[in-house]
Amino acid sequence: MDRTPTRPLQVRTPLSSKAPSMSLETPPSARLPRLETVAMDADESPFIKEPAPPTRKRRGRPKGSFGKILIAETGIQQSDLVFLRAVAEGVPPKSAAERYLGHRASMDTRTATAYVEQLQAALRMTIEQLADADERDRAKEALDAVLGPGQQTQEQIAPQTIRDPQQSCTTPPLATLEEFAQRFDPDMYTESELIDLYQAEYGVTGESPGSRNTSTHSSAQAEVVIPEADAIYGSRVDRLAALRWLSDHLSRKPVGSDPCSSWIEPRIAEQFTSVGVSTLAQLLTWINQRGSQWYGQLAGCGKTRARRLMLWLIDSEDDIGLSLNKSLLPPTADNNRPFSADQPHVETPGALVPLEHLSWPLELDGRHGEFRGGPTNTLYVHTDREAVQKWLTSIEEKSPATVESYRRSVGRLTMWAILERRRALSDLGHDDFRAFIEFLRNPPNHWVGKTTVMQISEEWRPFRGPQGEESIRLTMAAVSNLFKFLHKSGYLSQNAVPDGRVGRREVQMDVMRSFANEELDPVRATLEAMPDGPRKRRLRAIILLLQTAGMRRSEAVNATWGQITSMRIDNSLTSNHQIKFTGKGRRERTVPLQQGTIEALRAHYDDRMKLVEEKKLPKKYEEMELKDTPLLSILDERLTRYKPGRGQRPHDAPRNGNDNGALSASRLHGLLKGFFSEVAITAQEQLPGSTDAYLKASAHWFRHTFAHQVVHGTDGGVVVAQALLGHASLATTGLYVKANMTERAAAIAKLKPAV
Numbered sequence: 001m002d003r004t005p006t007r008p009l010q011v012r013t014p015l016s017s018k019a020p021s022m023s024l025e026t027p028p029s030a031r032l033p034r035l036e037t038v039a040m041d042a043d044e045s046p047f048i049k050e051p052a053p054p055t056r057k058r059r060g061r062p063k064g065s066f067g068k069i070l071i072a073e074t075g076i077q078q079s080d081l082v083f084l085r086a087v088a089e090g091v092p093p094k095s096a097a098e099r100y101l102g103h104r105a106s107m108d109t110r111t112a113t114a115y116v117e118q119l120q121a122a123l124r125m126t127i128e129q130l131a132d133a134d135e136r137d138r139a140k141e142a143l144d145a146v147l148g149p150g151q152q153t154q155e156q157i158a159p160q161t162i163r164d165p166q167q168s169c170t171t172p173p174l175a176t177l178e179e180f181a182q183r184f185d186p187d188m189y190t191e192s193e194l195i196d197l198y199q200a201e202y203g204v205t206g207e208s209p210g211s212r213n214t215s216t217h218s219s220a221q222a223e224v225v226i227p228e229a230d231a232i233y234g235s236r237v238d239r240l241a242a243l244r245w246l247s248d249h250l251s252r253k254p255v256g257s258d259p260c261s262s263w264i265e266p267r268i269a270e271q272f273t274s275v276g277v278s279t280l281a282q283l284l285t286w287i288n289q290r291g292s293q294w295y296g297q298l299a300g301c302g303k304t305r306a307r308r309l310m311l312w313l314i315d316s317e318d319d320i321g322l323s324l325n326k327s328l329l330p331p332t333a334d335n336n337r338p339f340s341a342d343q344p345h346v347e348t349p350g351a352l353v354p355l356e357h358l359s360w361p362l363e364l365d366g367r368h369g370e371f372r373g374g375p376t377n378t379l380y381v382h383t384d385r386e387a388v389q390k391w392l393t394s395i396e397e398k399s400p401a402t403v404e405s406y407r408r409s410v411g412r413l414t415m416w417a418i419l420e421r422r423r424a425l426s427d428l429g430h431d432d433f434r435a436f437i438e439f440l441r442n443p444p445n446h447w448v449g450k451t452t453v454m455q456i457s458e459e460w461r462p463f464r465g466p467q468g469e470e471s472i473r474l475t476m477a478a479v480s481n482l483f484k485f486l487h488k489s490g491y492l493s494q495n496a497v498p499d500g501r502v503g504r505r506e507v508q509m510d511v512m513r514s515f516a517n518e519e520l521d522p523v524r525a526t527l528e529a530m531p532d533g534p535r536k537r538r539l540r541a542i543i544l545l546l547q548t549a550g551m552r553r554s555e556a557v558n559a560t561w562g563q564i565t566s567m568r569i570d571n572s573l574t575s576n577h578q579i580k581f582t583g584k585g586r587r588e589r590t591v592p593l594q595q596g597t598i599e600a601l602r603a604h605y606d607d608r609m610k611l612v613e614e615k616k617l618p619k620k621y622e623e624m625e626l627k628d629t630p631l632l633s634i635l636d637e638r639l640t641r642y643k644p645g646r647g648q649r650p651h652d653a654p655r656n657g658n659d660n661g662a663l664s665a666s667r668l669h670g671l672l673k674g675f676f677s678e679v680a681i682t683a684q685e686q687l688p689g690s691t692d693a694y695l696k697a698s699a700h701w702f703r704h705t706f707a708h709q710v711v712h713g714t715d716g717g718v719v720v721a722q723a724l725l726g727h728a729s730l731a732t733t734g735l736y737v738k739a740n741m742t743e744r745a746a747a748i749a750k751l752k753p754a755v
Contacts, residue, residue, distance in 0.1 A: 076126060077263070078251045078319075079103070079312060080119055085243045087116055100315075102308025103264045126250055139249065142242035253319045256281030264309060271298040284313060284322040292328045303330040325451065352419070352447065352462060354455045355411030360385050364418050369426025369492075377490035384425040388414070391485050399584060401554075409478035412440075412462050426486075429496045433479075440467040440475060514704035515697075519690060522683040526675070529682075534607035534635050539675060541600040542632060542668060546699055549591045550706035550725055553699040555583050557665050561605070562627025567592055589726040601631055608633045608661065621661050630662035672699050707733075 079100045086096035093112035101107065107115065123143055130136040254263055258280050261269040272278070275297065277286045287294050287310070295306035307330045317323050353359075366372065366384030379390045388410060395403055416436055417423050423432065449461030467475070480497045487495040515523065523543070530536040545556050559581055567578040577598050580590045608629075611617040616637050621629075680694040703725075710721045711733075722733040 076119070076122060076251050077104075078247050078253050079315070081243055081247045081251050082315070084116065084119055088243075098308065099311065102305070103312035105265060106305075123246070123250065135249070139246065142245045145242035254280055254316045256284075256320045256322060264312075265305075268298065268301055268305065268309070271301060280313075280316075280320050281322055284317075284320060284324055287313075287328065288325050292330070294328070295330075306330050328451075352415060353460070355388075355407060355414060358411070358414060358418070360418065364422070364424045366424040366426040369424050371429075371492050371494045371496065372426050373490045373493045379486075379489045379491055381491065384414075387486055387489075387491050388425070388482070390489075391482050394485060395481070397586070399586075405474065406478040406481065408462075409475040410482050412475065413479050415462060426492060430498065433476075433497055437472060437476070440472050442466055512704075513696075514701050514708055519683075519687065519693070520705075522679050522686050522690075522694070525686070526679045526682045534604075534611065537600070537603045537607055538632070538635065539671065541597075541604040542671065543702065544594070544597040544600050545631065546702035547706055548594045548597050549579060550703050550710070551581075551591075552583065552703060553665050553668055555581055556699075557630070557632055557663050557668055559631045560627060561629050561631060562625075564593065564598075564601075564631075583726045585726075585728055587726050587728065589723065591724055604631075604633065605629070607635070611635060617661060624660065628660065630660055632663040632668065633661045634658060634663055634667070669699060672697075 083096050083100040086100060087093055091099075092109070093116055094107060094109045097107040097112040097115065101115075120143075127136055127139040127143065130139060256279060259269075259278060260272050260280060260283055263280065272283060272286075275286070277283050290297065295301045295303065301309075310324060310329050313320070313324050314326065314329075360383070366387070367382060369384065379387060381387050381390060391410075392403075392407060395406055398406075413436060414425060416439055417425055417428060417432070420439070421428075421432060421435070443463045443466065447461055448463045448465060449459065451459060453459050476497070483492065483495045483497045486492045527536065527540060527543070530539070542556070545551055545559075546553075551559070559579065563581050564577050564579050567574055567576040569576070576595070577593045578590050579593055580588065582588050608617065609622065612619065612622045617634075618637065676694045676697045679697075680691045683690045683694055707721060707725055710724055711718070714720045718730055718733045722730055725733060727733045
């Protein structure tokens with residue numbers, strides 16, 4: 001008989017002989033005993049015992065522990081109850097936590113959901129500890145009105161009833177989305193959240209008032225979920241009133257003297273302490289003073305954390321006793337779409353907006369203006385708006401700065417005439433213009449902006465404060481230019497502007513805003529102390545180009561290598577170089593360049609090409625011809641990227657990228673202002689008392705310095721100085737000669753004292 005080897009068998013046996021009894025009341029998880037694996041021979045007793053694999057432990061903090069810690073550290077805050085109210089209204093816990101608890105911590109969905117349960121338990125425990133029995137009963141009723149008695153599920157927090165399709169389908173008319181939104185606080189939900197809530201309540205999308213159907217709904221619409229006003233634990237109004245009572249009686253409210261560490265994330269509170277901010281009142285003041293980029297001064301505090309903290313501060317303004325500048329609130333993708341210059345602008349009648357977006361009432365469009373010319377004019381226009389647009393086109397050949405100044409001045413006049421004077425431009429007479437001048441001297445508060453914003457912002461205003469006499473003169477010069485143009489073209493029969501000379505006075509250019517020879521020593525010492533590298537070499541090139549060539553800031557940033565050529569002296573070519581460019585007033589001028597300036601520019605160019613090789617600048621810069629390459633270049637690839645632009649602050653403006661890598665005028669200004677701040681520190685030791693001068697210095701100080709040195713080098717020769725500086729008038733160059741005190745000092749020195 002063939003004997004087959006006995007094969008081990010695996011059977012499943014309970015770990016304990018006392019298995020739990022099986023009953024309907026026993027949870028499914030408890031009905032089956034834990035099993036172990038045992039290897040047995042068919043004819044023998046077990047010989048190998050293999051334990052069951054251990055249950056895998058859940059990673060991370062146990063569910064609910066974060067909420068316990070947070071409540072234990074800070075107690076129940078007012079924001080906790082606002083958060084609980086949002087959840088009761090159907091907002092997902094994570095979204096509610098981001099909006100109302102973001103100043104304390106960041107929560108994911110699991111943590112926020114657990115925090116809801118911990119907060120409910122903490123509220124009940126707090127209520128049980130109340131000494132007054134009546135107050136304790138009132139608190140229980142309030143909490144039950146929101147959550148229902150005992151621990152309730154999420155479905156019970158916002159109960160709904162489902163209408164039977166077989167029942168009558170006659171229902172009250174649906175509310176519009178706008179009417180539905182008015183049930184909530186303005187800053188409680190985003191638009192997308194409101195739409196989700198509307199669809200959850202009515203089962204349809206929000207309709208406009210004009211399209212609302214008040215008739216009987218179809219049977220399909222009758223199957224949607226419809227809330228009952230008195231469902232289970234009271235209406236929404238009752239729940240909100242209950243939460244308000246709980247907030248007033250059980251929660252902590254912030255006050256200005258409270259330490260920041262009692263209300264915001266400890267890590268962020270430590271950062272505020274490092275900059276001297278310890279209380280909530282100091283925090284609000286500090287943010288208002290630092291501006292929209294305040295969070296950049298704190299490690300670990302980005303735009304998202306900053307926005308959440310500021311939203312909480314805005315919610316708590318009444319309790320803290322101070323107000324936060326709302327325009328400093330960092331934008332989000334939802335409520336700040338990328339700005340496009342091509343996007344159509346909706347005109348708002350009566351609004352203070354830039355000239356391009358101003359709403360011109362029909363009765364004030366100038367068709368029947370008091371000083372209109374004949375039936376025809378050389379502009380072929382019929383309204384003041386069309387005439388102003390023709391004028392703007394006619395001045396496009398002027399410098400960009402002049403065009404912007406003229407446009408701004410005429411825009412202010414137009415807004416004043418339409419909104420304040422209620423007259424068309426072609427109706428304005430002498431008395432009107434004199435009234436406008438007085439208006440410039442003291443504009444009303446609603447015309448004055450308190451913060452710097454882009455013109456697309458609703459907070460934009462035409463003025464930053466009262467206008468000085470020089471500003472008024474420049475404004476009236478632009479207005480005079482416009483009305484002369486309209487009068488000459490036949491659009492106006494008379495020109496009532498006081499010929500642009502109102503308030504005119506002799507302008508004295510402050511040519512002493514320059515560096516004396518001794519004041520250049522700290523500049524040189526500060527530059528030499530900088531670590532060697534591309535930024536130091538670029539700064540040297542900037543300073544030498546401005547100070548030894550007398551170029552304006554706009555001229556320097558627009559200069560290219562194609563403008564530098566060999567210089568011919570006495571009809572012979574030399575190894576020297578010169579730069580030829582078009583400057584202010586579209587006047588061409590040629591300025592010799594020192595060899596040191598050429599060497600500094602070449603070193604900066606070599607750095608640019610090396611950065612391209614290292615892929616720190618775009619490859620396309622290497623393919624550019626030398627003649628098109630800018631003399632002054634950027635060094636950071638980030639400045640070459642396209643930026644759509646979000647928000648309404650100047651730093652949020654769109655950026656179209658950088659095709660040639662040229663340094664911008666604003667960037668050059670910022671580089672020099674930062675450098676002069678370092679020079680001021682150096683000058684404290686070398687030239688005591690000169691710190692303020694360096695802090696006030698700008699790029700134009702180097703041009704004034706160049707002018708003084710040229711006048712001194714030519715023994716007062718104004719003709720050469722005028723050619724090098726590009727002045728239209730010799731009288732302007734003469735200001736530097738008048739400022740030279742050499743002869744006057746010598747004359748005074750020869751005087752014989754009387755005593």
